Amino acid sequence: MSRLPQQPGERIDRSRTVRFTFDGKEVEALRGDTIASALYVAGRRTFSRSFKYHRRRGLLCCAGQCPNCLVAVDGAPGVRACTEPAREGMRVEHLNASPSLEHDAMAITDAVGGAFTPPGFYYKTFIRPRRLWPLYEKVLRRAAGLGKLRETQDEREWRTEYRRRHADVLVVGGGLAGLHAAIAAAEAGADVVLADEGPEPGGRALVNGRHEEARALVQQARDAGVEVMVAGTALGYFDGLVPVWQGDTLHQVRARRHVFATGAIEQPLVFAGNDLPGVMLSEGARRLVSLYAVAPGTRAVVATTSDRGLEAARALEAAGVRIVATADLRQGQTVLAAEGRKHVTAAVLGAVDGSSERRVECDLLVVSGGSAPATSLVAQAGGRTAYDAAHGHFAIAELPEHVRVAGEVAGDGEDAAGSGRAAGLAVAHELGLGEAPPPARPVRRGREAVPPPVAGADRGKCFACICEDVTAKDIHLSVEEGYDSIELSKRYTTTTMGPCQGRMCQLPAVRLMAQETGQSLQDVGTTTARPPWTAVPLGALAGRPIEPAKRSAIHPRHRELGARVMWAGDWRRAYDYGDPQAEALAVHEAAGLIDVSTLGKLMVRGPEAGAFLDRLYPNRFSSLAPGRIRYGVLTSDAGRIMDDGTICRLDEESFYVTTTSSGAGAVEQWFAWWLADWRMDVTLTDVTQGLAAVNLAGPRAREIMGRLTDLDCSNEAFAYLDGKRARVAGVASLILRIGFVGEVGYEIHFPSAYGQDVWDAILDAGAEFGVKPFGLEPQRILRLQKQHILVGQDTDSESTPFGAAMPWIVKLDKDEDFIGKWALEHAAEHPSETALVGFTMPDGDVPTEGAAVLDGSGEPVGQVTSARHSRQLGQVIGMAWVPAKLADDGATITISDERRQLSASVMTKPFYDPEGEVLRS
């Protein structure tokens, strides 16, 4: 099939060809073609197979509205061939047919399936015997759906950028009305965004001969400063935010005023065989001719309810298509059936009252069943629609504040320019810009007839919903079964829930519902308009498939050392370097080095810094001497443990606060909150990212420190819980003598920029002493030996310092009030029913973390929070919450772990160095 002679507004470039494949076969297209227009020229008439019956479906709307041309492009399903531009090398494949589009085995459901596939068939036909449901489910899942997702994350990768755009006015719809609205508002001085979903703004003007006017208006809009988003689909209205999806960008447009110029959607007619390829909406047929110079057929029959179909007939005739018959409903004539096996070969026309009929051979049946204003976005914004009997559709009856409509959606399609201009002037004026619009003049509309809910019902399947394969008979059946409201029927039959989102089926369904229930259309009403208005890939909403990861400045070294890297909160951390037990042992026997840069680090400064911390922590910091360190537990006003860390007083007015790695953000937020409330003379600086930190621990740590710093590191000069500022390997550092892992330890904090230098220097200096890097897992073993809690691991949102065996941290005798004081006073008077204790496993099993602790009768009364094998101790150790009465050394507890009952022995003191002599040495 060849192209028509040059059409006045055609979008194709006849000098440039583009090649792509469809189901493996090469297709030649012209630049400017869509996939569908190129395939149509190449002779393809069947574009997809329907959802349930696998019937052939062909081009219907050619405007991205209906489900008929959904294909997969380069493996991504759900692409509309009629709007997707043909690109060189693209791989296009059909959906929902096997083995091929022409020979679809599942088409058998169309011939025999009627009895088996009524509405809700998956609850009826496939429910007995019950035990076979898993099998049915598998089969149904295979049979259902409109395409297959790509298998791997890499193939699915979708790069969407978010962009936030604040504007004075957002105009949705770039037809004549929208363009005029945008220009009027922009020329009045407003900052205007115009979103149009088509590949080129202009709407219907592009196909009805006014393309030059439309193109000039687009230029005028740009000149007036309007940001025109081409191929930008407004997805919905969310409390004033309109996401506009445009290729790989999701614009989040927030405007002070909205003009919806979303047009109206041409409606199909419901008759027998109304889904056959070759049945095409009048606008669709005109689009093929005007934009792509493709003749949609040679012998056409036209069935219409208004002048729209007759105008299409004239346009088709001008393009050389023979119009063999016309049925105008205003004269009582309509179409009763489309005949043909693969494609329309004849149309049966007749009087609505059944008094006459005739059969006309044709290869194209053009239908125009009136139009439905595209009110969804307006309704989502809070507008209300009402049935308009004169035009047979639901029209806008009430507008929300800040929202205007223009053009066809407002019923003003005959004066799109005037209507758009008035809306644009009005919103600008509301924003204090420009002149008030002149009073509106009523727009004259041509006469339209309202089609019957269904015609030719006795001649074959009459589809009300082509997306979900719901026939007029199915709606009748669903009403008989009691689903007699439109919302119920929608959920039962899934009408309006398919890819067209009700564009083609809402009105037919409401008409059928009214007929079946005897209600008026107004009483039947419409289903609720919900976003998204247009199908959108989830990837476009999800943004880029990137998980932000934090890495310490030393991270590359861990990689080089062969570390197993794992997630720890937002951080990528070295879990171990291959042998966690050996790494833990090295800390006991010589020395170990761990990267603890992930710790949260806050600088708290000011005359009231000490008093501020006194009010935040249950213990006292104003009394801490400069150069000394104290452990602190943050509690909420309910007395629950929120975080923990060490605090070093640097000088009279400065405190260096560390937090847990995962709690850094929350602690900063918490500190800042109370600071805002109390308004104390304190400043807060988060230095988490700016400073790296490592912990050097073990019996040889002191000697290694001696090689790296001029500081006197003897126990007398640099005692446990001292904090000193000195150069380490030449880098200005803060050295904290603390010991999370139970051996003599130095936690060195220094600028991140020197992360790898300091790390290297310590490993070099420590080599002769046997220093080894150790990861997170050996650190967990080591700290467990000391029964140091991990907040969030051993504690939860119910844990108090008393329950967590740290009553010493709470200084209730502090004069001043502190966060959590009252709750902790209460807790001190009412001993906790559960207690956090250590335990050993005589039988050597390692219980699962989270396993239940049982009482004598087998009831769960607590849980294991941590458990590890310790090579140093030669036994399995752990921590668990147990009933307070069992919190005694030697008490036996029972742990239920994966159906086994394990026995454990309570140990309330640290397993290693219980008195802390090693640590302090």
Place this chain on the structure above:
Amino acid sequence: MSFVLTCPHCGTREVTDFACGGEVSRRPRERPTLRELGDYNYFRRNVAGVQREWWYHRSGCREWFVAERDTRTNEVLWTAIPEEAPSS
């Protein structure tokens, strides 16, 4: 839920930039009874209407400010740093 707030330091931003600290409540000044403490910790007025709230500009200056918002419409009446908030 979608609306904008004007951070007193940074300007107008989408709500997703912020963390809501909930309604402004008065922390007891003297030792409360257990019931008063429970009310303070666990009960909120949860008004359908205008309420004064704490907001934190998490993705911005990381400072707290106060706002009055109509919980029915998400209309934000004003925002201010705590020192400059009108007395309630």
